[in-house]
Amino acid sequence: MNARARLWGAVAIVLAIIWAFPVYWIFNSAFQPVEALRSPNPSFLPDFSASGFGRVFDESFVDSLKLSLTVTLLAIVAAVLCGFVAAVAISRFRFRGRRSFIFTVLAIQMIPPEALFISQYKMLNDWGLLNSVVGLGLLYTALILPFTVWMLRGFVDGIPIDLEEAAMTDGCSRTRAFFTITFPLLAPGLVASSVYGFLQAWNEYTLAVVVMDPSNRTLPLWLKGLTDVSNEAVDWPAVMAGATLVAAPVIILFMIVQNRMTSGMVGGAVKG
Amino acid sequence: MSSTRLTRKAGPYALLVPAILVLVVGMAYPLGRQLVLSFHEFGRAQQFGQPAPWVGLDNYRELVTDRTMWTVIARSLAFCLVNASITMVVGTLVAVLMKRVATAPRLILQISMLLAWAMPVIAAMTAWQWLFDTRYGLVNWTLQKLGFNSFDGHNWLIDPLSFFFVASVIIIWMSVPFVAFTAYAALTQVSEETLEASHLDGATAIQRFRHIVYPTIKPVLTIVMLLQIVWDLRVFAQINFLQNVGGTPSETHLLGTYIYTLGIGQNDYGSASAMAMFVLVLTLALTFRYVRSLLKEEPR
Amino acid sequence: MKLTKIAAAAAASALALTALAACGSSDGDKADGGSDTVTLWLAGKTDTPPKVEAWLVKEFAAQHKGKNLKVQHIDWGELIPRLNTALQSDKTPDVVEVGNTQAATFTSVGAFTDLTDKLDQLGNNIGPKSFVEAGTYDGKVSAVPYYWGSRYIFYSKKAFKDAGIKVPTTLEGFDQAATQLKSDGNSKFSGFWLPGQDWRNGISWIFANGGDIAKQEGGKWVATLSSPESVKGLTELQGLYEKATTAPKDGKDAEPWTAFNNGEAAMFMAPSWARWSVDKKRAADLGGFALPGVDGGAAPVFAGGSNLGISAKSKNQDLAFDLLKLIYSDEFQQQLAKNGLGPANDKFTGLMGDDEFAKAAVSAASNSKLTPASPEWASVESASIMEEFFGKIANGGDVAAAAKAVDAKLNAALNK
Numbered sequence: 001m002n003a004r005a006r007l008w009g010a011v012a013i014v015l016a017i018i019w020a021f022p023v024y025w026i027f028n029s030a031f032q033p034v035e036a037l038r039s040p041n042p043s044f045l046p047d048f049s050a051s052g053f054g055r056v057f058d059e060s061f062v063d064s065l066k067l068s069l070t071v072t073l074l075a076i077v078a079a080v081l082c083g084f085v086a087a088v089a090i091s092r093f094r095f096r097g098r099r100s101f102i103f104t105v106l107a108i109q110m111i112p113p114e115a116l117f118i119s120q121y122k123m124l125n126d127w128g129l130l131n132s133v134v135g136l137g138l139l140y141t142a143l144i145l146p147f148t149v150w151m152l153r154g155f156v157d158g159i160p161i162d163l164e165e166a167a168m169t170d171g172c173s174r175t176r177a178f179f180t181i182t183f184p185l186l187a188p189g190l191v192a193s194s195v196y197g198f199l200q201a202w203n204e205y206t207l208a209v210v211v212m213d214p215s216n217r218t219l220p221l222w223l224k225g226l227t228d229v230s231n232e233a234v235d236w237p238a239v240m241a242g243a244t245l246v247a248a249p250v251i252i253l254f255m256i257v258q259n260r261m262t263s264g265m266v267g268g269a270v271k272g
Numbered sequence: 273m274s275s276t277r278l279t280r281k282a283g284p285y286a287l288l289v290p291a292i293l294v295l296v297v298g299m300a301y302p303l304g305r306q307l308v309l310s311f312h313e314f315g316r317a318q319q320f321g322q323p324a325p326w327v328g329l330d331n332y333r334e335l336v337t338d339r340t341m342w343t344v345i346a347r348s349l350a351f352c353l354v355n356a357s358i359t360m361v362v363g364t365l366v367a368v369l370m371k372r373v374a375t376a377p378r379l380i381l382q383i384s385m386l387l388a389w390a391m392p393v394i395a396a397m398t399a400w401q402w403l404f405d406t407r408y409g410l411v412n413w414t415l416q417k418l419g420f421n422s423f424d425g426h427n428w429l430i431d432p433l434s435f436f437f438v439a440s441v442i443i444i445w446m447s448v449p450f451v452a453f454t455a456y457a458a459l460t461q462v463s464e465e466t467l468e469a470s471h472l473d474g475a476t477a478i479q480r481f482r483h484i485v486y487p488t489i490k491p492v493l494t495i496v497m498l499l500q501i502v503w504d505l506r507v508f509a510q511i512n513f514l515q516n517v518g519g520t521p522s523e524t525h526l527l528g529t530y531i532y533t534l535g536i537g538q539n540d541y542g543s544a545s546a547m548a549m550f551v552l553v554l555t556l557a558l559t560f561r562y563v564r565s566l567l568k569e570e571p572r
Numbered sequence: 573m574k575l576t577k578i579a580a581a582a583a584a585s586a587l588a589l590t591a592l593a594a595c596g597s598s599d600g601d602k603a604d605g606g607s608d609t610v611t612l613w614l615a616g617k618t619d620t621p622p623k624v625e626a627w628l629v630k631e632f633a634a635q636h637k638g639k640n641l642k643v644q645h646i647d648w649g650e651l652i653p654r655l656n657t658a659l660q661s662d663k664t665p666d667v668v669e670v671g672n673t674q675a676a677t678f679t680s681v682g683a684f685t686d687l688t689d690k691l692d693q694l695g696n697n698i699g700p701k702s703f704v705e706a707g708t709y710d711g712k713v714s715a716v717p718y719y720w721g722s723r724y725i726f727y728s729k730k731a732f733k734d735a736g737i738k739v740p741t742t743l744e745g746f747d748q749a750a751t752q753l754k755s756d757g758n759s760k761f762s763g764f765w766l767p768g769q770d771w772r773n774g775i776s777w778i779f780a781n782g783g784d785i786a787k788q789e790g791g792k793w794v795a796t797l798s799s800p801e802s803v804k805g806l807t808e809l810q811g812l813y814e815k816a817t818t819a820p821k822d823g824k825d826a827e828p829w830t831a832f833n834n835g836e837a838a839m840f841m842a843p844s845w846a847r848w849s850v851d852k853k854r855a856a857d858l859g860g861f862a863l864p865g866v867d868g869g870a871a872p873v874f875a876g877g878s879n880l881g882i883s884a885k886s887k888n889q890d891l892a893f894d895l896l897k898l899i900y901s902d903e904f905q906q907q908l909a910k911n912g913l914g915p916a917n918d919k920f921t922g923l924m925g926d927d928e929f930a931k932a933a934v935s936a937a938s939n940s941k942l943t944p945a946s947p948e949w950a951s952v953e954s955a956s957i958m959e960e961f962f963g964k965i966a967n968g969g970d971v972a973a974a975a976k977a978v979d980a981k982l983n984a985a986l987n988k
Contacts, residue, residue: 009377012369020384025399035851038408038830082290089287099570110502110555115548119302142298154492158461192457214646223392228647231619233849243395250390320660320681406820430822518822521956537954
């Protein structure tokens with residue numbers, strides 16, 4: 001069995017290398033002189049003496065980083081809060097309109113963003129919410145909410161109601177049973193939805209460009225700005241360095257939470 | 273006593289209020305406004321203060337009678353089906369692989385998938401562009417080194433079929449991580465004891481998969497597939513990027529890019545709104561069967 | 573019920589946020605009437621050199637006690653979408669820069685203030701004329717030239733020397749030089765780097781032979797790519813595609829210096845700033861000359877550059893016009909020229925420099941042309957009509973037939 005497990009492990013690593021190669025190429029390109037990027041002889045190894053990072057890590061990056069973090073965190077907190085209670089409602093209760101709500105949540109994810117952003121702009125404009133963290137945060141919350149609801153509902157469903165009932169026969173009220181037994185088991189679900197929501201909001205471009213002022217940019221806009229030069233050549237190593245910086249927080253976040261994203265805590269909770 | 277009964281009854285509805293509020297404000301209201309907009313003529317002149325005349329279904333009529341539109345739709349459907357199915361299969365297999373291996377290889381695989389997923393689209397597309405570059409691309413370079421000399425200066429984008437091949441590679445590369453992660457999370461929710469118990473009872477791996485694993489993960493897989501179909505049908509950024517690199521745009525338009533050129537590209541927001549509504553209806557039609565099966569499984 | 577409490581809290585905060593926002597949206601300094609700040613939107617981060625911009629800000633403040641000039645930089649890619657929304661809001665910028673080919677998009681909807689009667693206050697000789705035309709709609713001038721750039725041929729002096737070629741003085745001479753350079757080189761070598769869909773450079777052959785993209789006839793646009801002159805130019809161009817270049821047939825005009833840097837091309841055509849993207853190792857070998865015309869002189873080439881307009885909704889009309897006057901002042905025009913930007917006042921063109929590159933730029937610009945000043949031109953570009961047409965020619969199609977087909981497309985698009 002050991003050899004087979006190791007074989008699968010090897011397959012996984014090979015697959016990982018193949019999948020990550022374009023990302024390696026991005027990272028590698030951040031450490032090349034510009035001319036090396038499109039030359040007949042590709043440079044496979046980074047040349048650490050030629051770094052695009054220095055050119056790109058400046059005040060505008062930090063400002064954009066702060067803005068992106070604020071808006072994204074706001075959207076995640078709001079979406080997970082609203083999504084969690086909605087997921088519990090759908091999962092644990094039976095009520096009129098339940099199916100319609102589920103259908104709506106599904107259907108909303110099919111709306112093309114082009115069908116919305118013009119009116120979303122006008123709406124925010126009418127309410128004076130343009131170029132504001134609240135305005136963009138609201139739109140981002142709406143953006144990630146449907147999938148968050150769906151995901152959390154799946155996780156709540158996956159926790160058998162027997163656990164709560166077992167606790168209730170021991171004398172707990174429904175609510176207490178929920179919060180002491182089920183809720184902790186939901187931790188992976190909450191974490192997973194947060195990561196998904198983070199990723200969606202972090203890399204969102206269209207809404208940000210429409211809502212925010214040119215001086216107030218989220219990271220995707222900042223990155224696009226690096227490529228938008230008209231009187232000189234694009235500094236590709238710097239752009240690639242910038243992209244690495246933009247992706248870094250997502251990776252870091254994932255590393256921190258990855259062991260909480262899976263359950264496996266169900267074992268042992270149900271007696272007999 | 274009566275207060276608990278009231279809260280009992282109001283319970284679920286009260287829990288839904290925040291979500292409904294956010295969705296109505298953030299999505300339903302703009303959607304409604306844009307639907308109204310689609311019945312008006314709203315071009316550049318209207319952007320700058322001219323009144324917007326009501327044109328009824330004219331925007332829609334122009335859309336439906338555009339011969340190219342139907343070619344684009346057919347192309348988009350084909351592209352979507354191919355990509356969505358490959359992505360689902362590969363993604364699920366990767367998830368199974370993740371479940372099977374030890375922690376170290378699993379983490380390495382997950383991180384590499386995450387890197388692919390987290391990379392900003394501009395950077396990823398540029399890297400892929402360089403890899404497939406006609407003169408200096410790594411792909412051609414590698415193929416040549418392997419002895420395929422015909423790939424010296426091979427142009428990957430000029431032929432539409434080849435263009436879509438490259439587009440598919442990139443889009444599948446970008447989409448699989450999402451499927452893999454979600455499927456993996458669903459797999460971890462499969463009860464280990466039930467699996468072990470049935471194994472002890474003599475069930476084979478396939479039987480275990482069919483009767484225990486699959487039912488648990490099916491709802492998740494269905495929703496992921498739905499999203500993949502929706503997304504692959506409307507893909508824009510990647511196709512647009514590749515069209516700016518090479519190939520003949522009129523032969524490589526998919527719904528996303530075609531609609532963009534007709535609508536936003538010409539500052540014709542009335543038409544653009546009508547097109548977006550049209551795509552929404554198309555999407556719903558395409559996914560109707562799956563949505564219905566999902567809903568059917570819901571108790572009232 | 574704790575759950576409902578969470579729900580209630582979430583709902584309440586959501587409502588509160590929206591209510592708060594709806595109430596408190598007043599902005600501060602933009603009351604009715606003018607304000608103390610004039611806002612100028614410049615496109616691109618450094619298209620206007622920072623020190624030139626700094627001078628403008630300082631001088632404006634000095635000349636207008638108590639008022640100041642605020643400059644905002646908008647990326648080119650975002651400029652049009654932002655202008656579309658900003659120009660009709662109360663927070664409109666006062667003066668904006670737009671690309672010369674973009675001006676018609678805004679002049680045709682009255683987004684800019686009509687300046688026809690005040691033009692003489694800016695100067696007697698505002699140019700280039702094509703830019704003034706680009707900023708004119710229905711006989712009214714509302715976007716005036718800001719600066720112009722031009723494109724010319726960059727070449728390898730060594731390659732010319734080795735082939736025994738001198739800088740060509742006629743277009744035909746250029747074609748021959750390019751063909752010869754290619755045949756002298758290996759299979760990957762291009763005498764002249766000419767990507768198939770690069771219409772902004774390729775169009776020079778049409779212009780040089782007296783052809784054009786389209787002209788206005790009695791209020792309608794008539795496409796002229798199938799005129800005999802245009803077809804002559806296109807056929808000549810097709811010869812180059814066949815015999816003078818190895819560039820991809822679906823290539824665009826991005827980063828044309830790449831092949832040159834890799835020693836795989838002897839010439840390429842680009843705007844003047846491309847000079848700084850040539851590998852430093854090759855800088856000594858680099859030279860420049862204006863694409864020669866059919867009978868000598870400089871061929872008409874596609875002009876780069878920007879126009880300026882005053883937002884019609886701006887509350888600072890007088891101050892905005894003062895800013896324009898300051899931009900058209902001799903000192904500012906000199907600064908533009910000294911920094912390599914073609915000034916609207918051609919008195920100062922000589923200040924742009926003496927080296928061969930400056931000479932090439934000036935010479936190329938003397939004869940420059942623009943795309944049709946139609947508000948629908950933007951949709952032609954967004955539909956890649958020109959790219960596809962040139963790509964067809966590059967692939968060896970029947971020139972006359974392709975030209976007729978594209979004229980039909982252009983007529984439909986321009987006369988919507």
